[in-house]
Amino acid sequence: MRNITDLIEQYLKQILQSSSEGSVEIQRSDLADKFSCVPSQINYVISTRFTLEKGYYVESKRGGGGYIRIQRVDLPSLDAIQNHIQQTVGKEIDQLTAEGLIYQLEEARFVTKREAHLLKTAVSRDALTLTLPLRDQIRAKLLKAMLIALLAK
Numbered sequence: 001m002r003n004i005t006d007l008i009e010q011y012l013k014q015i016l017q018s019s020s021e022g023s024v025e026i027q028r029s030d031l032a033d034k035f036s037c038v039p040s041q042i043n044y045v046i047s048t049r050f051t052l053e054k055g056y057y058v059e060s061k062r063g064g065g066g067y068i069r070i071q072r073v074d075l076p077s078l079d080a081i082q083n084h085i086q087q088t089v090g091k092e093i094d095q096l097t098a099e100g101l102i103y104q105l106e107e108a109r110f111v112t113k114r115e116a117h118l119l120k121t122a123v124s125r126d127a128l129t130l131t132l133p134l135r136d137q138i139r140a141k142l143l144k145a146m147l148i149a150l151l152a153k
Contacts, residue, residue: 008045016072023071062140083114089144092136098123098143111150
């Protein structure tokens, strides 16, 4: 059985997918009631699963009439993707940011699930057993080279 965070994430992604504007506005308490959980669980899902690195922009307003707005940030074209990769990766990149970029490319269907898994494995700190900052520099060079090869297919 899947856990509550996965269920909340999938629910929000389904709502986003069916939205004509590509965004959704929710109230934390309503969502918590729907899933019979505490509002902090909703905060956790949003702060870990809907990040800018993963292709989402989140706006939050607290208080009585408060809301959370989640908007999908789409990657439009191959040229834009290549520019985005150059800006995101730079001369060095940490593992979390690299995984976020890979996730975003997979969600936008620029890479397959299998390719994403291979990319994540290749740039993991388990594979790159070097000290910082060398590890982040090597990760950046590997990631750029692999993405250029994959996106040129």
